[in-house]
Amino acid sequence: MTSAGLTASLSPVQYLQAQVRWRWSEIVFWLATLLPFVLTPSYLVLASQIAITALFALSLDLILGYSGIVSLGHAAYFGVGAYTAGLLSQAGWGEPLTGLAVAAVAAGLFGYVTSFVVARFRHLALIMITLGIGLVMQEAANSANWITGGSDGLQGIRTWPLFGRIKFDLYGYTAYGYALAGLFLIFLVARRLIHSPFGLALRGIRENSARMPAIGAPIHAHIRTVYTIAAIIAGIAGALLAQTTETVSLESLGFQRSADVLVMLIVGGTGRLYGGLVGAAVYMVARDQLSGLNPQYWYFWIGLLLIAVVMLLPNGLLGGLSTLARRLRASS
Amino acid sequence: MPPVFGVLFDGVAYGMLLFMLSVGLSVTLGMMNFVNLAHGSFAMLGGYVTVTLMNSLGWPFFATLPVAFIAAALCSVVLERLFFRRFYHASDLEQCLLTIGIVFVSIATAAYIYGTINQPVQLPGYLRGSINFAGVNFGVYRMFLIGIALLITIVLVFTIETTRFGAQVRAAVNNQRMARGLGINVDRLFAITFALGCGLAGLGGALAIEIVGLDPSFALTYLIYVLIVVSVGGLGSIWGSFAAAMLLGISDTAGKYYVPAIGAFLIYLVMIVLLMWRPSGLFGKR
Numbered sequence: 001m002t003s004a005g006l007t008a009s010l011s012p013v014q015y016l017q018a019q020v021r022w023r024w025s026e027i028v029f030w031l032a033t034l035l036p037f038v039l040t041p042s043y044l045v046l047a048s049q050i051a052i053t054a055l056f057a058l059s060l061d062l063i064l065g066y067s068g069i070v071s072l073g074h075a076a077y078f079g080v081g082a083y084t085a086g087l088l089s090q091a092g093w094g095e096p097l098t099g100l101a102v103a104a105v106a107a108g109l110f111g112y113v114t115s116f117v118v119a120r121f122r123h124l125a126l127i128m129i130t131l132g133i134g135l136v137m138q139e140a141a142n143s144a145n146w147i148t149g150g151s152d153g154l155q156g157i158r159t160w161p162l163f164g165r166i167k168f169d170l171y172g173y174t175a176y177g178y179a180l181a182g183l184f185l186i187f188l189v190a191r192r193l194i195h196s197p198f199g200l201a202l203r204g205i206r207e208n209s210a211r212m213p214a215i216g217a218p219i220h221a222h223i224r225t226v227y228t229i230a231a232i233i234a235g236i237a238g239a240l241l242a243q244t245t246e247t248v249s250l251e252s253l254g255f256q257r258s259a260d261v262l263v264m265l266i267v268g269g270t271g272r273l274y275g276g277l278v279g280a281a282v283y284m285v286a287r288d289q290l291s292g293l294n295p296q297y298w299y300f301w302i303g304l305l306l307i308a309v310v311m312l313l314p315n316g317l318l319g320g321l322s323t324l325a326r327r328l329r330a331s332s
Numbered sequence: 333m334p335p336v337f338g339v340l341f342d343g344v345a346y347g348m349l350l351f352m353l354s355v356g357l358s359v360t361l362g363m364m365n366f367v368n369l370a371h372g373s374f375a376m377l378g379g380y381v382t383v384t385l386m387n388s389l390g391w392p393f394f395a396t397l398p399v400a401f402i403a404a405a406l407c408s409v410v411l412e413r414l415f416f417r418r419f420y421h422a423s424d425l426e427q428c429l430l431t432i433g434i435v436f437v438s439i440a441t442a443a444y445i446y447g448t449i450n451q452p453v454q455l456p457g458y459l460r461g462s463i464n465f466a467g468v469n470f471g472v473y474r475m476f477l478i479g480i481a482l483l484i485t486i487v488l489v490f491t492i493e494t495t496r497f498g499a500q501v502r503a504a505v506n507n508q509r510m511a512r513g514l515g516i517n518v519d520r521l522f523a524i525t526f527a528l529g530c531g532l533a534g535l536g537g538a539l540a541i542e543i544v545g546l547d548p549s550f551a552l553t554y555l556i557y558v559l560i561v562v563s564v565g566g567l568g569s570i571w572g573s574f575a576a577a578m579l580l581g582i583s584d585t586a587g588k589y590y591v592p593a594i595g596a597f598l599i600y601l602v603m604i605v606l607l608m609w610r611p612s613g614l615f616g617k618r
Contacts, residue, residue, distance in 0.1 A: 064425070120608075121607075123424055125612070127424065133604070135556070136597060299436040299437075306436065307433040307437070
């Protein structure tokens with residue numbers, strides 16, 4: 001890791017404390033997320049979707065970037081959250097915050113149950129199992145069209161005003177504020193989690209899953225815990241999307257969404273808290289700007305980008321930037 | 333309700349097709365542990381080669397099949413030299429990402445050249461129609477498909493079990509490092525196996541057009557089926573792939589006939605249960 005030199009001179013507690021401290025760049029980053037309110041008010045709907053997708057990418061980063069669990073079916077949890085929030089609203093309860101909570105519980109429960117399966121596998125079997133879970137959920141939602149509306153999606157979702165006062169407007173002011181607040185609060189939780197001893201144990205599992213049990217870390221229990229947490233976060237992201245767009249479609253738990261979020265995370269950089277956030281922003285803005293293109297051709301560029309990132313920038317954009325910064329510092 | 337024998341026959345034909353599409357991936361994955369998600373793209377390439385030769389240049393169907401095989405094999409050699417070679421020791425994730433990038437590019441390229449519509453092929457007359465035997469209709473093309481696949485299976489098993497090349501492949505699959513230690517050139521062996529496997533996928537893609545159609549999403553749709561066959565059958569096992577392909581082909585066909593409401597749901601569930609029972613596949617040793 002990059003901080004190998006630091007660890008030699010610091011005790012574990014000091015090392016973790018040094019990691020937890022807020023840096024100037026982070027404060028600037030979060031202040032910059034407020035800019036769309038003043039600079040690009042006509043793009044607030046897009047901004048809210050970026051914030052939601054960033055949250056989803058953050059949840060994937062917890063399991064993929066920090067714990068080394070490759071998942072090709074993470075949209076299953078996003079979809080469970082989205083459908084839970086959507087169905088709740090359709091049934092006549094459109095209060096957003098309780099909707100989020102119920103969706104988080106539903107996705108978390110599903111994540112907890114499936115984590116028992118996921119924790120047992122590695123390599124190809126793991127990829128196939130996560131892919132299988134995603135495909136089963138997609139087919140289940142498609143077949144159960146009396147509940148989910150099948151390929152037409154859920155109809156008649158109405159989200160009530162936030163705190164009973166602030167209405168969701170057409171321009172996305174409330175939607176962006178709501179999604180950004182959700183992203184920021186959960187980011188704080190994830191940041192705390194990653195810089196805890198538990199977070200260190202996860203990175204240990206990622207680096208060497210045979211050695212961690214030897215030093216007394218219960219790796220299956222750790223993987224189950226982090227997988228459930230990631231499922232909860234993905235569920236919240238799904239619920240946010242359902243509530244702010246007032247629609248839920250099959251696409252919310254499709255393979256495409258699982259693949260997209262993986263691409264975003266890789267482009268941004270895995271195993272870094274901001275990787276998914278930056279990746280989601282770059283990907284969504286690029287897709288919005290190039291939306292005149294046929295979606296088929298859009299995937300041509302995504303494919304090339306993936307190949308280029310894997311061959312040239314194995315740690316993503318942020319990894320490349322930090323390497324560049326280190327080189328500049330070393331030369332000056 | 334269709335008769336049991338008819339469904340079984342269609343299922344076997346479909347299973348044979350899946351076997352041809354996936355056997356190459358099974359062997360290369362078993363040998364190098366290289367997760368090649370672009371395998372379906374090679375099959376798609378074979379399909380498009382056949383379509384182009386038949387519809388634009390007027391070649392007969394049979395003449396296009398060897399070309400589909402060779403085109404896919406050649407293309408795989410080029411990609412192996414350019415990209416895959418550098419990723420044999422990389423993590424699963426990087427291999428997945430690289431190859432899925434190739435899948436995206438291939439799908440977009442196919443859509444650019446051929447459009448997103450289904451490509452038709454006009455089979456020669458003697459392969460069309462069906463033969464009625466004991467009250468059951470047997471499609472001629474499906475019988476032809478089963479024949480070709482059986483022939484290929486026999487040749488494959490013969491090659492793997494009795495020739496020197498086959499012995500080297502088995503050694504490399506069992507223990508790559510030990511095989512290197514014994515002086516086997518595993519890299520060259522792998523390149524040859526990879527090309528043969530991708531060529532078979534290309535041939536499978538060409539034969540699949542009549543059964544399942546061909547459009548740019550083929551690479552992704554059949555990738556999932558191929559991966560199911562490989563992971564359920566066990567890496568590096570020809571018989572495992574054969575059994576898994578048959579199981580999948582018959583259960584998928586039967587499911588579509590008898591319980592269409594469930595759709596593909598059953599297949600994925602069967603895969604998850606089988607993998608939970610035996611994580612390294614039915615015939616896998618590791």
